[in-house]
Amino acid sequence: MKKGESYVGAAASVYLNYAVVGAATIFISQYREVLAQSWHATATAISLVMAMVGLGRIITILFAGAISDKIGRKKTLLIALGCDAIFLIGASFANNVWVAGIAAMFFGATNSFGDTAGYPALADAFPDKTATMNSFVKASMQIMQMIFPFCVKLIHDPRITACILVLLLFIDAVITMKAAFAPQLEEAKVDEQEKNTEDKVEGVSQPKLAVDGLMLITLGFTMCFTFYIFSLYAPYYGQYVLNESAANANQLVSWYSIASLISVFVTSVLVTKIKRLTLIIVYSLISALGLLFMVLSPSLIAGEVGSLLIGFFAAGGIWQVGLSVLTSYFPQGHGKITSYYSFAPAVVYFVAPLVAAFVLKANSISTLAVFWITAIITIISVALTLILIIRSRKFKVEN
Template sequence: MEFPIVCKKNQPKAKRSVLAFYVYFNYFVWGSSIILVSQFHSWFMELWHTDLKGISIVISMLGLGHLITVLLAGWFSDKFGRKNTIIIGTISNIIFLIGLLVSRNIWMASICSLFLGNANSFNDSGSYPLLTEKFPEKPASMNALVKASMSLSQTILPLVIAAVHSAYIIIPAMAVILGLLLLKVSVTNFGKNETIVKETVSEQKEILETSTNKPSVLIDGVGMVILGFTLSFIFYMYSQYAPVFAEKVIGSTPVFSKTLISWYAISSLISVFITSTVVRKVHPFKVLLTYSIVAAAMLAVMVVHPVLLQSLKKVISFSR
């Protein structure tokens, strides 16, 4: 199942650095896409004739779209290749962006949000295996840069919105950028799906067999699933509702409210590079546990004692 534009004879296989750039740039735009609704929530409420509850319905459709298509995307990636999988993810993102502007009620917008969830599934199913296959010597580091790309875009977008303001400029520009990336990916030879080095799998199996402290599927497995669900939930909820929280709870201006996402994204970006170094010296479970405790503590402070955010706002305003 190849797209017609892909069928070229004697087409040289692209360098793996080029493929990595396509992946990171695709996630750079996708990272901005998932916070668009929250960044322009007041404008979208007028456009879709709704309130914050309606905006929440649209946002929740992202997760539903991802849930519906995640298993299909994984099968599609193994069956038809990483390239076609990424192409579908990119097209879904473009449909979402265009749909935001043409929608005139929350039901149309919700359907478009499903496509962003679909983009999440297909981008993940195509991109992560691609990076692992092309960079078998450092797959963790290359996959970590995906998160860095998203964090970078979420740092920049609120600043762009503060300068430009108009959704009718920013959203079409993002769609055009993705369209150009789509054309470039379509004419690029990704090569065949490659398998992971068997020695690596054998080494991991040997470690598990010789280990006296084997993980329990019931305890460790369920715990990891719950933790993964919780962390993902907090990530999406904060990125979507932080601007609203700042406006409604601490009485911040709309401009400052949007910059909270930039602060969050900056710390996330820094954390990606710090973590990639720390996990080489500290057990990943200890790192994950520490991060989870810190995140829970800061979330509790934010909810129970939001006056600290007011102090932060004053400090930032004074520094300017």
């Protein structure tokens, strides 16, 4: 489309940001041994540092959407890029867990401002292709996460890697400043009286934020929990459960990322042909089966198959499909609605590593316990989506 073509620069800036975010998300887990020595930290302390990402996101996410709607997507994206640079430099050069923890909080802010700028920017520029464009966000992240473990094998010093990533952020900042962003969509004016009349006709003719919105936000939490925990702790599964070397264990993330990258393109096609909630429940069910295979029958085959299944069905853009359902249910104020949905991952980023910190030890039993927790959370995703599908039959909104 001609309209879409004029915003290619804006889309490029968003996707480059998420590419670096993809690397930054697994930066600590990939360099866990080197950073543990630099920070004088145990495995538990490293998980606590990871939890600080979530705390930083929780602190910023609820007002990041309002800021994005107020000052615009471009300026908000620049804030995200700056916060990411602070995280990478701070974490890689830190000499104790306190400095590392503070740096990690800035990465939480990166996620908050990046999500509330990036997704709405794509929605504003490509209103007819929002689900597809959102899926490509995952493509940019997964391409980087697929490559990153190999980069870690080649570059043993996290400081060098951090400086390279910061250079990419600087390039992205230049692209962002020069790119044309689409005008923000005006907040829809809803006539409350007309809405109440509709509700009386069919009982529930439109989705309700307090019910359907809350369930979708909770679904955002459970889906994010699945792929985030897996991306962080798959190397632990390889190292402690399968007794692989740290370098080989890291490769499970590459299998996960390859499958996720393939899924992005498959999902972007399927989302135009299959109802979105149907797609979510199928993907969540297969993800749960993959995790159960890993914990019930631990082996290298189970690790690789599980990595492929979680990568394809949990991390291949299905979270973004959930966001597109939410924004279609409640089209007013994309920035604010996105911040609500992104609050769920904010909690994940804090709670998941925190839970793992108290469960995870350098042995197979505790590592499997983390994956059992993840499997249970994924099953909850299936149950939530089933309820949403049943309720969606009453709505006039496409799901």
